[in-house]
Amino acid sequence: xxxxxxxxxxxxxxxxxxxxxxxxxxxxxxxxxxxxxxxxxxxxxxxxxxxxxxxxxxxxxxxxxxxxxxxxxxxxxxxxxxxxxxxxxxxxxxxxxxxxxxxxxxxxxxxxxxxxxxxxxxxxxxxxxxxxxxxxxxxxxxxxxxxxxxxxxxxxxxxxxxxxxxxxxxxxxxxxxxxxxxxxxxxxxxxxxxxxxxxxxxxxxxxxxxxxxxxxxxxxxxxxxxxxxxxxxx
Amino acid sequence: xxxxxxxxxxxxxxxxxxxxxxxxxxxxxxxxxxxxxxxxxxxxxxxxxxxxxxxxxxxxxxxxxxxxxxxxxxxxxxxxxxxxxxxxxxxxxxxxxxxxxxxxxxxxxxxxxxxxxxxxxxxxxxxxxx
Numbered sequence: 001x002x003x004x005x006x007x008x009x010x011x012x013x014x015x016x017x018x019x020x021x022x023x024x025x026x027x028x029x030x031x032x033x034x035x036x037x038x039x040x041x042x043x044x045x046x047x048x049x050x051x052x053x054x055x056x057x058x059x060x061x062x063x064x065x066x067x068x069x070x071x072x073x074x075x076x077x078x079x080x081x082x083x084x085x086x087x088x089x090x091x092x093x094x095x096x097x098x099x100x101x102x103x104x105x106x107x108x109x110x111x112x113x114x115x116x117x118x119x120x121x122x123x124x125x126x127x128x129x130x131x132x133x134x135x136x137x138x139x140x141x142x143x144x145x146x147x148x149x150x151x152x153x154x155x156x157x158x159x160x161x162x163x164x165x166x167x168x169x170x171x172x173x174x175x176x177x178x179x180x181x182x183x184x185x186x187x188x189x190x191x192x193x194x195x196x197x198x199x200x201x202x203x204x205x206x207x208x209x210x211x212x213x214x215x216x217x218x219x220x221x222x223x224x225x226x227x228x229x230x231x232x233x234x
Numbered sequence: 235x236x237x238x239x240x241x242x243x244x245x246x247x248x249x250x251x252x253x254x255x256x257x258x259x260x261x262x263x264x265x266x267x268x269x270x271x272x273x274x275x276x277x278x279x280x281x282x283x284x285x286x287x288x289x290x291x292x293x294x295x296x297x298x299x300x301x302x303x304x305x306x307x308x309x310x311x312x313x314x315x316x317x318x319x320x321x322x323x324x325x326x327x328x329x330x331x332x333x334x335x336x337x338x339x340x341x342x343x344x345x346x347x348x349x350x351x352x353x354x355x356x357x358x359x360x361x362x363x364x
Binding site: 004005006007008009010011012013014015016017094095096098130131133134135156157159160163188189191192193194195196 | 236239240242243244246247250251260263267269272273274275320323324325332333334336342343344345346347348349350351
């Protein structure tokens with residue numbers, strides 16, 4: 001004998017991932033560091049950007065990287081060469097990092113160093129414009145990259161990623177003279193789906209625009225890790 | 235195929251719910267989801283992976299019912315709610331403003347579960363009075 005019942009759950013489908021993400025974030029708060037989740041399609045220039053940015057900010061910030069990669073450790077090796085602690089997270093068939101993978105990465109990081117000594121933890125996600133947008137890992141802010149070679153329609157085709165991003169970098173702008181794209185159109189499409197985003201136009205190879213981006217990273221990290229300084233100034 | 239990982243998340247949430255029913259084991263007829271159009275989830279792929287994932291488990295025989303929720307945004311110029319169109323760059327047709335406030339379409343929700351509980355003659359007190 002069965003009696004028909006119905007329970008209203010109203011649960012988030014991603015609740016299991018979100019619980020783990022919140023747990024990761026509690027660790028970040030305890031360590032007083034800022035965590036940035038860097039996402040883009042494959043080849044948009046995440047690793048090249050991080051090479052430049054980490055080198056430039058190394059005198060001012062203590063940083064480490066959790067490096068998501070489906071199969072290889074090539075990106076992790078490139079970033080280690082810059083002189084920063086890197087934990088590679090090989091995701092296998094998964095096309096994104098999830099909160100549990102990042103939690104595993106954090107345990108490995110703790111074996112190498114004391115995370116409380118860090119100011120900024122970069123999470124370089126797997127190259128993909130779709131899934132990473134839905135899988136929080138505990139980051140404070142999301143950074144999305146879009147290279148000019150990908151075309152100006154991508155923010156409209158992959159709107160969730162660009163909507164969720166707090167900061168969007170239009171990369172490889174040094175190639176603009178050779179391409180039939182207008183950077184203004186790319187930026188307008190980003191702003192159409194996300195009017196509140198902070199947008200930078202950069203080139204990791206020429207260095208164009210990097211200074212403003214680095215300043216943003218520095219200011220955002222300082223504001224997060226030393227709120228008391230702001231309070232004193234105010 | 236991130237729907238595989240989403241299905242895993244869904245199953246974990248359902249297992250948690252099942253623990254709340256102990257010592258009885260609910261027989262689930264249907265799981266109702268709300269999936270917004272402005273998410274990275276393809277309902278068809280979710281149905282497919284769910285059917286494959288529950289085979290041989292306590293959820294075997296249950297169906298996944300997915301209600302899709304359309305994307306709607308509120309124009310902050312005139313407060314009108316509109317259906318953003320990718321071909322119009324999601325801008326509001328009334329005031330030509332960017333998509334500022336999303337009203338619906340981001341849902342990824344387990345709305346409800348239809349199930350039955352077997353009567354347990356050994357411990358009638360365990361049968362909830364609903």
